[in-house]
Amino acid sequence: MTHVVSFINLKGGVAKTTTLVQLAETLAFIKGKRVLVLDLDPQTNATIALMGETRWEAADEAGQTVAQLFLDQIHDTHIFDVTRAIVRGVSNLNRITIPQGMELGPEVTYPRIDLLPSSIRLIEAQDRMADISTRSHYTVSPMTVIHRALEQRFSAYDYVLIDCPPNLGYITQNGLEVSDFYLVPTIPDKLSTYGIPQIVKTISGLQRARNLKIRCMGVLVTKYQTISGIHKRGLEDLPALLERAFEGSGQAPAPLFEVRMPQANATAEAMDFDRSPTNFRDKYGRGKSGSFSNLYELPMLLADEFIHRLDESGDQGEAEDQSAVIPAS
Ligand SMILES: Nc1ncnc2c1ncn2[C@@H]1O[C@H](COP(=O)(O)OP(=O)(O)O)[C@@H](O)[C@H]1O
Numbered sequence: 001m002t003h004v005v006s007f008i009n010l011k012g013g014v015a016k017t018t019t020l021v022q023l024a025e026t027l028a029f030i031k032g033k034r035v036l037v038l039d040l041d042p043q044t045n046a047t048i049a050l051m052g053e054t055r056w057e058a059a060d061e062a063g064q065t066v067a068q069l070f071l072d073q074i075h076d077t078h079i080f081d082v083t084r085a086i087v088r089g090v091s092n093l094n095r096i097t098i099p100q101g102m103e104l105g106p107e108v109t110y111p112r113i114d115l116l117p118s119s120i121r122l123i124e125a126q127d128r129m130a131d132i133s134t135r136s137h138y139t140v141s142p143m144t145v146i147h148r149a150l151e152q153r154f155s156a157y158d159y160v161l162i163d164c165p166p167n168l169g170y171i172t173q174n175g176l177e178v179s180d181f182y183l184v185p186t187i188p189d190k191l192s193t194y195g196i197p198q199i200v201k202t203i204s205g206l207q208r209a210r211n212l213k214i215r216c217m218g219v220l221v222t223k224y225q226t227i228s229g230i231h232k233r234g235l236e237d238l239p240a241l242l243e244r245a246f247e248g249s250g251q252a253p254a255p256l257f258e259v260r261m262p263q264a265n266a267t268a269e270a271m272d273f274d275r276s277p278t279n280f281r282d283k284y285g286r287g288k289s290g291s292f293s294n295l296y297e298l299p300m301l302l303a304d305e306f307i308h309r310l311d312e313s314g315d316q317g318e319a320e321d322q323s324a325v326i327p328a329s
Pocket residue numbers: 011012013014015016017018019045222223224261262263264265267268269271
């Protein structure tokens with residue numbers, strides 16, 4: 001059973017991408033899962049963190065990014081090739097090299113992260129998405145490009161994680177269209193939480209209008225500073241804010257994740273692909289954080305809660321047997 005989750009907040013800089021990359025790496029290299037990351041943000045941060053700049057430049061030049069998928073629809077070209085575009089076995093924690101362009105079917109079950117990279121050219125696509133309907137004489141919806149091109153690939157993975165740009169435009173809607181859940185990372189302060197009611201309202205509206213399965217899986221507090229009075233008050237105010245945000249949505253207020261991701265330099269540094277960490281613990285840091293003696297325990301706790309919530313969500317199928325699990329060295 002594949003779980004598809006979009007990471008979204010209308011505010012930039014709230015650790016959407018960092019959380020997604022941490023989670024992808026923990027799910028793959030600690031929990032032994034197969035993960036696909038779809039980067040829908042023209043900032044390409046998840047892409048660069050997972051595959052590095054050099055490989056990304058080659059992919060972008062060859063038109064093998066998600067931007068080209070949209071641009072092909074807009075210009076009626078056929079440059080994007082999904083088999084070539086999905087980069088197998090990314091992340092500087094990956095120890096297995098897979099030949100370029102090699103097709104890996106659902107039967108290949110060793111843990112890894114595959115990535116559909118983004119490109120800055122998504123900005124160009126975003127501005128012209130409405131052309132997709134006019135070109136096709138209104139037979140093709142601009143919201144369903146990902147659905148039509150990629151959704152059948154999802155069954156090869158345990159988790160598909162989608163990094164959305166900080167807006168609710170057509171590109172984001174393509175991600176929501178294929179998602180089972182959305183997760184809202186937020187710093188517990190006024191400006192970061194301000195857009196949450198807007199996200200809930202818009203997504204509930206889309207969910208009803210287009211009969212989508214998407215639901216909110218929870219709100220995750222990021223970049224948390226225990227010594228900050230602002231964060232402490234923000235955290236206290238969050239349950240009431242969520243209560244209000246979900247009023248009239250027909251859905252129960254999204255739960256707050258119990259785990260909070262603390263502000264830490266090591267977390268920011270972990271996003272540098274060129275650092276070549278020796279293992280997961282080295283990458284995510286051993287420094288003390290609050291009551292935790294090692295910072296790297298936090299992404300592990302996040303992954304535990306993430307898996308647990310999806311398993312409890314009621315739409316899980318039979319858990320597949322995972323034959324190869326890399327130990328948390
Ligand atoms: N837990 C953290 N501690 C310290 N810095 C963080 C943490 N999480 C993210 N950052 C930093 O905050 C900035 C924004 O994070 P990012 O994940 O790019 O946010 P978004 O995707 O929401 O725009 C980046 O510079 C990132 O390195």
